Amino acid sequence: MARRNELKELVLPTTAMVAVQCSTVVGTILFKAASSKGMNYFVFTAYCYALGSLVFLLLAFFFKRKTALPPSKFPLFSRILLFELLGFSGQLCFYKGLQLGSPTLASANSNLIPAFTFILAVFFRMEKVAFRSSSTQAKIIGTIASIFGACVIILYKGPKVISSLTWTSSSSSLSSSVLLQWPSVLMSSESNWIIGGLLQIVTFLIISFGFIIQSQIMKIYPEEITVTFFGKLLGTIISLPVCLLFEPNLSSWRPSSSLAVVAVLYTGILGNSIYALIYIWAIHLKGPVFVASFQPTSIVIAVVMSAIFLGEAIFLGSVIGTLILSTGLYCVLWGKVKEEEEGEEMANVDYSSLSTIDGSTPLLQRQLG
Known part of the structure; x- marks a missing residue:
């Protein structure tokens, strides 16, 4: 029974968050490639919101016996509305920043989220800060180490460790003709690196604030599917008129290529739907700091995927940075587990068994009573 609880409380959320980070990197690469072929980021955002609403409408229909309509409480709807307004603004900033920058830059800047x-x-x-507590020390050290490890990957290249991980023989022609064309797309000389980076930093600040709001929403109404459906519906209502206002040319709303269709479907179904549900589920289960602590892994995933699919070499700096980042992530996770154990120990203390020398009720028990 204890092992089942451990699986639910730590292993399952950890695996889910790593999978989300892998998907996010793939989504950024797909959008960058689609935008190079004429995909407008306003159109892309509106389509993804609409598709996400449709997906959650279907989920709400299939799980209607397990979900109920939210109560008519202003704090709940005001927080959902605020979250979607911030989310819509953040997506516009992110996709514009991605057009001006690159997925690697986005992965690097995402390390600011923790x-x-x-x-x-x-x-x-929402987080306890007791500097003498080992759990707090572990979370602080782990957060700093994760960011430092990501900086090592970005700033220190070093000698090559592995030249390439792309397929050979019959697959080499495919990687040369299709996959190896992507670096020129991702690292376009016309990209405004500084503006793109600043827009991404704004995005990740919004995302961090969104984690806090989501945590509050889950305390008010812990129904992930229903909350996310209403959120996506509000997001669609907000995004469609705004995006039409900024992109009134209807010809821009037609998919410019099959790659654009794939990018919209992938991001709308996975990024804006399934993984949004996983995020809010993990926040409900483990809290916003736990979810944010996995963001630095995205740059490691980006490096590995670039080596496999784009034929880029792996350098010593990437290996060292990955080890530091992994150690930092472990420290954060250990700190969260330790904090939960300390909370359980405090909850299980039997104050009735405590007494003073004269047999009177202890002061702590009187205060708690």
Whole structure:
């Protein structure tokens, strides 16, 4: 029984969050490639919201026996509306920044999310900060180590460790003709690197704030599917008129290539739907800092995927940075587990068995009573 609880409480959320990060990197690469072929980021955002609403409408229909309509509470709907307004703004900033920058830059900047989220969680009193506590020390050290490891990957290249991981023999022609054309797309000389990076930083600050809001929403109404459906519906209502206002040319709303269709379907179904559900489920289960701590893994995934699918070499800096980042992530996870154990120990203390020398009720018990 204890092992089943451990699987539910740590292993399953950890595996889910790593899978989400893998999917996110793939989604950024697909959008960057589609945008190079004429895909407008306003159109892309509106399509993804509409597709996400449709997916969650189907999910709400199939799970209607397990979900109920949310109560008519202003705090709930105001938070969902605020979350979607921020989410829509964040997506526009992210996709514009991705057009000007690259997926690698986005993965690098995403390492700011754990720091942003931890600071916001402390500010909103959602995370305990007891500097003498080993769990708090582990979370702080792990967050710093994760960011430092990502910086090592970005700033220190070093000698080659592995020249390439692309397929050979019969598959080499495929990787040369299709996959190896992508680096020129992803690293376009016309990209405005600085503006793209700043837009992505704004995005990740919004995402961190969104984690905090999602955590509050789950406390008010812990129904992931229903909450996400209403959120996507509000997002669609907001995004369609705004995107039409900024992109009134109807010809731009036609998919410019099959790659654009794939990017929209992939992001709309997975990124804006299934993985949005996983995010809110993990936040409900483990809290916003746990979810944010996995963001630094995206740059490791980006490096590995670039080596496999784009034929890029793996350098010593990437290996060292990955080891540091993995150690930092482990520290954060250990800190969360330790914090939960400390909370359980405090909850299981039998204060009735405590007494003072004169047999009177202890002060702590009187205060708690």
